[in-house]
Amino acid sequence: MTAAPKIQGWCPGALRPMQSGDGLLLRAKTTHPRLSAQRAHEIASIARDCGNGLIDLSQRAQLQLRGVSEAKLEQAQRRLAALGLLAEDAATESLLNFLVSPFADAQASALVASLAQSLVKDASLLALPGKFGFLVDDGGALGLSASTMDIRIEAHGDDVAIIADGARAHAFLATPETACDVALALARAFLDLRAGREFELRRMRNVVATFGLEALAEAAALTPTPYESLCRAASAVEIFGALLSRDGGAKEERAFAGIGAPSGRWRADDLDALAALAEVHGLNELRLTPWRALLLPCADLEAAQYIIEVAACRGFVIAADDPRLAVIACPGAPECPQAQAPTRDLAEILAPLAARLASEGVTLHISGCAKGCASPAAAKVALVATPRGFDLIDNGRASDAPTLHGLGVNEIEDAMSARIMRATSREP
Numbered sequence: 146m147t148a149a150p151k152i153q154g155w156c157p158g159a160l161r162p163m164q165s166g167d168g169l170l171l172r173a174k175t176t177h178p179r180l181s182a183q184r185a186h187e188i189a190s191i192a193r194d195c196g197n198g199l200i201d202l203s204q205r206a207q208l209q210l211r212g213v214s215e216a217k218l219e220q221a222q223r224r225l226a227a228l229g230l231l232a233e234d235a236a237t238e239s240l241l242n243f244l245v246s247p248f249a250d251a252q253a254s255a256l257v258a259s260l261a262q263s264l265v266k267d268a269s270l271l272a273l274p275g276k277f278g279f280l281v282d283d284g285g286a287l288g289l290s291a292s293t294m295d296i297r298i299e300a301h302g303d304d305v306a307i308i309a310d311g312a313r314a315h316a317f318l319a320t321p322e323t324a325c326d327v328a329l330a331l332a333r334a335f336l337d338l339r340a341g342r343e344f345e346l347r348r349m350r351n352v353v354a355t356f357g358l359e360a361l362a363e364a365a366a367l368t369p370t371p372y373e374s375l376c377r378a379a380s381a382v383e384i385f386g387a388l389l390s391r392d393g394g395a396k397e398e399r400a401f402a403g404i405g406a407p408s409g410r411w412r413a414d415d416l417d418a419l420a421a422l423a424e425v426h427g428l429n430e431l432r433l434t435p436w437r438a439l440l441l442p443c444a445d446l447e448a449a450q451y452i453i454e455v456a457a458c459r460g461f462v463i464a465a466d467d468p469r470l471a472v473i474a475c476p477g478a479p480e481c482p483q484a485q486a487p488t489r490d491l492a493e494i495l496a497p498l499a500a501r502l503a504s505e506g507v508t509l510h511i512s513g514c515a516k517g518c519a520s521p522a523a524a525k526v527a528l529v530a531t532p533r534g535f536d537l538i539d540n541g542r543a544s545d546a547p548t549l550h551g552l553g554v555n556e557i558e559d560a561m562s563a564r565i566m567r568a569t570s571r572e573p
């Protein structure tokens with residue numbers, strides 16, 4: 146029997162790294178998606194000097210250095226501190242979980258800064274679980290509607306809407322000045338309601354499902370209103386390539402080059418190369434996103450196009466129709482101790498088939514175990530490694546019941562081909 150995946154219940158930071166199969170995993174937590182080219186070079190250098198040179202971009206738009214040795218941990222922390230990427234202590238670090246619009250406008254940036262300051266000042270909030278986080282969407286074109294965090298804060302006309310995960314049909318409306326207080330009131334209400342049931346109720350959606358939105362609102366002394374979000378989910382054609390976009394408060398469009406890496410995995414040399422492109426042809430900075438992509442702001446579309454051409458030569462993902470975008474895979478073996486098999490090579494092999502399972506989106510999720518860290522969403526096909534091969538789940542999550550068991554690569558290709566043929570034959 147396969148052992149049940151271990152639930153860690155916390156996210157790694159730089160002060161509290163996570164032991165992984167390839168060494169320590171350090172997350173360089175940041176509350177803002179802007180990364181100067183200079184800082185990107187230094188992060189690449191730390192990854193090479195202290196780790197194995199691999200850097201993951203997480204679904205929360207945070208950079209993670211892999212394979213850091215115990216002997217180099219102190220050096221990595223010292224160098225991250227010099228970049229302003231180290232919190233005061235591990236408890237503070239665990240609170241700073243933010244996902245913010247990649248081109249966050251001034252209002253969204255000010256709100257994040259104010260939330261981060263308030264969080265670390267209130268000792269009662271240290272009880273928030275390590276995965277509890279805040280999403281701030283400035284209402285721009287590159288919207289975060291497809292991402293999930295415990296508390297969403299969205300631009301909504303002149304108002305700011307604060308939404309509890311699990312209850313997106315209602316919001317607590319605030320002004321830009323009161324939004325931080327409302328969000329923190331919800332966080333405190335979450336803690337009050339789950340008291341005594343901390344292990345069971347680790348996320349806002351669990352609390353909402355258990356007690357209801359009304360109980361949460363009452364505990365927060367707030368009044369919810371029915372809500373229809375004005376924010377949107379950015380699509381791949383708006384993220385990858387040389388593009389123009391408009392952020393929440395911008396009057397003019399901005400040019401950028403959107404560049405991805407399969408499953409969000411970068412090598413230190415990749416990050417160096419992109420930072421150098423940003424210095425010479427861009428506006429000297431990169432933006433972190435939850436879409437496995439880095440965005441390089443540029444003065445104009447021509448500069449963005451040049452960067453994309455160079456990125457294409459290096460094998461990066463530079464277009465929405467790249468088949469590699471149809472697959473998401475967790476690190477797998479040997480990097481994760483819970484993994485039953487490697488996943489990333491299989492992702493490369495199966496990408497062309499995955500891209501044919503549906504016309505867009507992630508269609509194939511490859512998971513080293515049933516925990517399914519790479520994606521909480523259902524995929525057309527999910528493959529879960531077991532000691533006897535891969536189990537295949539149709540239209541589901543990694544934790545769902547498999548349709549087929551113990552498959553090898555050839556059998557997986559056959560199964561996926563059969564599903565493509567069935568889908569094609571149903572098309573008018």
Ligand code: SF4
Binds near residue numbers: 150476477481517
């Ligand atoms: S899903 Fe992947 S990364 Fe997560 S615990 Fe399992 S093997 Fe490890």
